[in-house]
Amino acid sequence: MQDAAVPVRAERLRKSFARHGEGSLAAVDDVDIVVAPGEFLTLLGPSGCGKTTTLRMIAGFEEPDHGRVLIGDEDVTELPIYRRNIGFVFQSYALFPHLRVFDNIAYSLRVKRLARAEVGRRVDDALQMVGLGGYGSRYPNQLSGGEQQRVAVARAVVMQPRVLLFDEPLSNLDAKLRVQMRLELRRLQQELRTTTIYVTHDQEEAMAISDRIVVMERGRVVQAGTAEEIYYDPSCDFVARFIGRINAIAGVVADASADAVEVEALGVRLRARADRSRPIGTPVTVLARPESVVIAGASGSGIRGVIKERIFLGEKIEYLVDAGGLTVQAAVYKPMGMKPFDVGEPVTLDFDDKQLRVVDAAVAAE
Ligand SMILES: Nc1ncnc2c1ncn2[C@@H]1O[C@H](COP(=O)(O)OP(=O)(O)OP(=O)(O)O)[C@@H](O)[C@H]1O
Numbered sequence: 483m484q485d486a487a488v489p490v491r492a493e494r495l496r497k498s499f500a501r502h503g504e505g506s507l508a509a510v511d512d513v514d515i516v517v518a519p520g521e522f523l524t525l526l527g528p529s530g531c532g533k534t535t536t537l538r539m540i541a542g543f544e545e546p547d548h549g550r551v552l553i554g555d556e557d558v559t560e561l562p563i564y565r566r567n568i569g570f571v572f573q574s575y576a577l578f579p580h581l582r583v584f585d586n587i588a589y590s591l592r593v594k595r596l597a598r599a600e601v602g603r604r605v606d607d608a609l610q611m612v613g614l615g616g617y618g619s620r621y622p623n624q625l626s627g628g629e630q631q632r633v634a635v636a637r638a639v640v641m642q643p644r645v646l647l648f649d650e651p652l653s654n655l656d657a658k659l660r661v662q663m664r665l666e667l668r669r670l671q672q673e674l675r676t677t678t679i680y681v682t683h684d685q686e687e688a689m690a691i692s693d694r695i696v697v698m699e700r701g702r703v704v705q706a707g708t709a710e711e712i713y714y715d716p717s718c719d720f721v722a723r724f725i726g727r728i729n730a731i732a733g734v735v736a737d738a739s740a741d742a743v744e745v746e747a748l749g750v751r752l753r754a755r756a757d758r759s760r761p762i763g764t765p766v767t768v769l770a771r772p773e774s775v776v777i778a779g780a781s782g783s784g785i786r787g788v789i790k791e792r793i794f795l796g797e798k799i800e801y802l803v804d805a806g807g808l809t810v811q812a813a814v815y816k817p818m819g820m821k822p823f824d825v826g827e828p829v830t831l832d833f834d835d836k837q838l839r840v841v842d843a844a845v846a847a848e
């Protein structure tokens with residue numbers, strides 16, 4: 483039934499928009515994206531970084547100034563939207579309010595003049611797939627937000643498109659439903675094995691749903707990789723701060739060997755993995771996730787600090803520790819049975835070397 487999954491490639495995509503009196507702004511600037519057949523790839527980044535514009539160029543809603551889009555082996559850059567065989571789900575659902583659920587989903591099949599029985603069968607299949615069997619005769623305004631979102635998904639998959647594109651499809655739903663729906667979308671995509679590009683600015687959603695994530699900043703791709711790769715090996719300070727929480731510690735390269743580097747920071751030498759080698763004396767930033775910080779009593783051998791804040795969160799305690807003027811975030815997991823440190827208590831801090839990462843010195847501090 484479904485064709486074999488196809489790869490999607492965006493090559494050096496660029497798009498500028500004219501701005502009032504300020505020349506033009508490159509909303510998307512030389513973006514390369516490669517999506518493997520059947521892969522679930524997410525474009526992640528802050529508001530305005532060019533995610534929607536990129537997706538719209540892949541779909542064909544927007545014409546690139548430069549670059550091309552390939553689906554399978556075919557260059558589709560010049561093809562109109564309806565010839566690209568893409569399913570698109572918007573944030574706003576964009577359902578036809580005057581059409582019943584069944585007719586909303588059947589709409590594009592009828593445009594294609596499919597036989598009546600075939601339309602009925604495919605719409606029913608799509609409704610089943612999104613868990614809305616029996617909802618066909620309702621109108622959109624008789625559905626909850628989550629149900630409307632499912633109709634929008636059913637309408638996209640019913641065409642059996644070669645590619646599925648989602649632009650923040652869950653952002654109008656409440657937090658709990660969003661978590662449930664992202665699991666459903668993931669399951670559906672794994673069932674269909676349709677190559678998928680998904681846009682969100684929610685890093686947790688991206689990590690939960692994707693095979694791979696492309697992080698964008700100001701119209702450019704700053705990193706592409708699995709959630710683990712991006713979390714543990716952020717390519718720069720921006721990515722590190724955007725994905726999860728992180729301590730950014732200023733330091734200077736003191737010794738550099740092949741795979742690890744020693745950095746003078748906070749009055750001690752930290753050993754860390756580096757994204758590339760740098761000469762001795764180079765100013766750098768050491769990135770440390772809160773869970774890589776080890777807190778011990780004042781008699782320990784690490785960096786001296788004082789507990790500024792303690793936040794109990796059940797499965798972990800978060801501490802803010804003042805270490806010579808720098809506030810270090812530390813997370814202690816499974817705190818049950820351990821005596822917590824008190825606010826004002828002097829402590830010592832150590833880092834788990836394996837989890838430290840060195841990148842270029844931050845351009846602008848927080
Ligand atoms: N039609 C347009 N005309 C002018 N500027 C535009 C247009 N569409 C987008 N832009 C600008 O291009 C940049 C990227 O916009 P885009 O919508 O792609 O961002 P986004 O990453 O999807 O953001 P968000 O998370 O807020 O949806 C923004 O600065 C935006 O103002």
Ligand SMILES: [Mg+2]
Nearest residue numbers: 533534535649
């Ligand atoms: Mg957008």
